[in-house]
Amino acid sequence: MxxxxxxxxxxxxxxxxxxxxxxxxxxxxxxxxxxxxxxxxxxxxxxxxxxxxxxxxxxxxxxxxxxxxxxxxxxxxxxxxxxxxxxxxxxxxxxxxxxxxxxxxxxxxxxxxxxxxxxxxxxxxxxxxxxxxxxxxxxxxxxxxxxxxxxxxxxxxxxxxxxxxxxxxxxxxxxxxxxxxxxxxxxxxxxxxxxxxxxxxxxxxxxxxxxxxxxxxxxxxxxxxxxxxxxxxxxxxxxxxxxxxxxxxxxxxxxxxxxxxxxxxxxxxxxxxxxxxxxxxxxxxxxxxxxxLHKISQGADVHLSYIMKEAAKESDSVFHKLSNPDMEAILELSDDVMIHELTKVKNEKTRKLVDDYLNRSILSLVHEFDLSDNNKITRIMDSIGSKGLQDEIRKEAGLPDDGVVLVINITSKKVTKPPVDETTLKRLMFYNTKSKKLESLDPDFIRQFYPNKKYRIFAEKGDKEKIKGIISTWI
CATH class of the missing domain: 1.10.3210.10 (Hypothetical protein af1432)
Structure with a gap:
């Protein structure tokens, strides 16, 4: 019925x-x-x-x-x-x-x-x-x-x-x-x-x-x-x-x-x-x-995004074609189709990372930091940015050029909230149906839910402890 x-x-x-x-x-x-x-x-x-x-x-x-x-x-x-x-x-x-x-x-x-x-x-x-x-x-x-x-x-x-x-x-x-x-x-x-x-x-x-x-x-x-x-x-x-x-x-x-x-x-x-x-x-x-922002699911997101980027370097891969996608191409695709296409990559390093992803051996969270921290990590970030920090960590750890070290801004992700501004606060008022007036919500109540600018460092599992040791000397 x-x-x-x-x-x-x-x-x-x-x-x-x-x-x-x-x-x-x-x-x-x-x-x-x-x-x-x-x-x-x-x-x-x-x-x-x-x-x-x-x-x-x-x-x-x-x-x-x-x-x-x-x-x-x-x-x-x-x-x-x-x-x-x-x-x-x-x-x-x-x-x-x-x-x-x-x-x-x-x-x-x-x-x-x-x-x-x-x-x-x-x-x-x-x-x-x-x-x-x-x-x-x-x-x-x-x-x-x-x-x-x-x-x-x-x-x-x-x-x-x-x-x-x-x-x-x-x-x-x-x-x-x-x-x-x-x-x-x-x-x-x-x-x-x-x-x-x-x-x-x-x-x-x-x-x-x-x-x-x-x-x-x-x-x-x-x-x-x-x-x-x-x-x-x-x-x-x-x-x-x-x-x-x-x-x-x-x-x-x-x-x-x-x-x-x-x-x-x-x-x-x-x-x-x-x-x-x-x-x-x-x-x-x-x-x-x-x-x-669970470290496992986000590590898998970072891992998947990275191997798609590497797969796009191969001119005959679907990921290369999707670097400028059109409607009809997207409508033909699904999660399973994309996973199948990832298994076709030719680069040995990328293929290993694909196998790791399929077997849940994903990139590990090494360290999380806030830009308000005052240490060598934040000073490097201020000076040469996240890519520079990745290169510096890779160099200090003695990793090869294709060693995976990724610095991710988790505050700018879609899942986090924008800063509290006047417009947002106005929308957070409540309407009193008796007085026909808006009543304010305490801004401090809302601000507690808005994070500082945080970053996470991810790397392959085999390199995690070595990188953690280096970072421990920086903070």
Whole structure:
């Protein structure tokens, strides 16, 4: 029996461990059944988290479905809680207003579709692939978000026209996935990307116009701190790693108390969800410290990125061709295909590292340091940077030129948070529904979750103790 929703017509359902039965509309089912979306089954949510937590073999497919479910709940509540055309938060009143019901139905369906497709452009190995691209092609401006926009534009425009009973256009979904300026216009760089993938200036102008009144739906997908992507992956990853306590978030309490404030131009939660929101920040921090930055899974990420970079040096390898990837090439690939391609490398040293990766003999964490430390390591970093530090360690340890020593900035990784600034703090205020005013959150509470600029040094297991001995004389 399909799941009930007051505005959407669910014609089928799918069971997710984290949420039970999740309703699916016809247009969602049509998208899910495409080969482009089914590809996400073959891309792990976190490429190497399973190396440390064997249960964490879940995929981008599961994450996208979960994000879609939360997006439906979040958009429903934020619309009911905030001002609407008939100035009522009663579902009964809204159901009696046919025009209002139709508009709300479209907004909810649109937000669910944007969440469903937000990761459609992920390449194999997820963010590790993006790290690989940064190494082999530093000047290339490539993100999975850009590829998602291209896939939606080129592969789903006609499908949406043919099967959507909500009259949703592809450009409206794309608008919810774009990076926006403080005044909720699409930023210049994203407009450039849209033009490069064939989106006309007329459609881009429509996207900007659409966002003038629907900016808060974009915030539900991409905003900071409360977005459906983040809310889902904390629940999903903590559950599948077996670390539920670290990632516990009362998502229901948060989404039921979401508000968008037109004058302040922010999305926030009411004071009724203050404790749930504060627990969300704690879970966010704890998951990143204990799970996402686990030395084993991060060592595997660094190891994998390195061997892909080395494989790209061979002109006949798929990794050489992927150093400037196009949409069709990415759509043909999955994690397993890439692993198979890695086994074809010819360089003896690289092939050994591939075998080491497959047998979980990955690069080891040798040392972690903070740039605020005052010792020889930080002085070398200040003088000649991370590559210079790598060379200095290799030289002092008497390692060959192909000895693997990698200095990684873990603060700049996607899993860590940006600095607290005025805009972020404003978004962390709570809305008092009685006084109709915003209440501040103690900045010191938030700042405790923001790390200093930390680095980690990784090396091959056989060289670990020798390098540790050298570092011990430097600190």
């Amino acid at each position: 399909p799941v009930y929703h007051p505005f959407l017509n669910f014609t089928s359902s799918i069971r997710l461990p984290e949420y039970g039965y999740v309703g699916i509309t016809d247009i969602e089912k049509n998208i899910i059944n495409t080969s482009y979306f089914q590809r996400l089954r073959r891309i792990k949510q976190s490429s190497n988290l399973f190396m440390a937590f064997p249960g964490a073999s879940h995929s981008r497919f599961e994450h996208s479905l979960g994000a879609m479910h939360i997006a439906g709940e979040a958009s429903t509540h934020i619309i009911l809680n905030s001002n609407n055309k008939i100035n009522s938060t009663s579902i009964i009143d809204l159901m009696d207003s046919i025009n209002c019901k139709t508009e709300i139905k479209k907004q909810i369906q649109l937000t669910r579709l944007a969440a469903l497709l937000h990761d459609i452009g992920h390449a194999p190995f997820s963010h590790t692939f993006e790290e690989f691209l940064k190494q082999v092609h530093p000047s290339l401006d490539w993100k999975h978000e850009y590829l998602s926009l291209e896939i939606i534009h080129k592969k789903f425009t006609n499908l949406l026209k043919e099967s959507s009973d909500s009259k949703i256009e592809a450009y409206e979904i794309m608008a919810l996935l774009c990076d926006l300026s403080p005044n909720f216009r699409i930023i210049a760089n994203t407009k450039r990307i849209l033009q490069e993938i064939g989106v006309s200036e007329e459609i881009i102008a429509r996207m900007d116009t659409f966002l003038e009144t629907n900016w808060y739906l974009n915030h539900l997908i991409k905003g900071d701190p409360y977005n459906v992507d983040r809310l889902n992956y904390l629940i999903l990853d903590s559950n599948r790693t077996g670390a539920k306590e670290y990632g516990f978030v009362d998502v229901g309490r948060i989404v039921q108390n979401l508000y968008f404030l037109r004058e302040d131009k922010i999305v926030t939660v009411s004071t009724h969800a203050r404790e749930a929101a504060m627990r969300f920040f704690e879970a966010y921090s704890q998951m990143h410290r204990s799970i996402y």
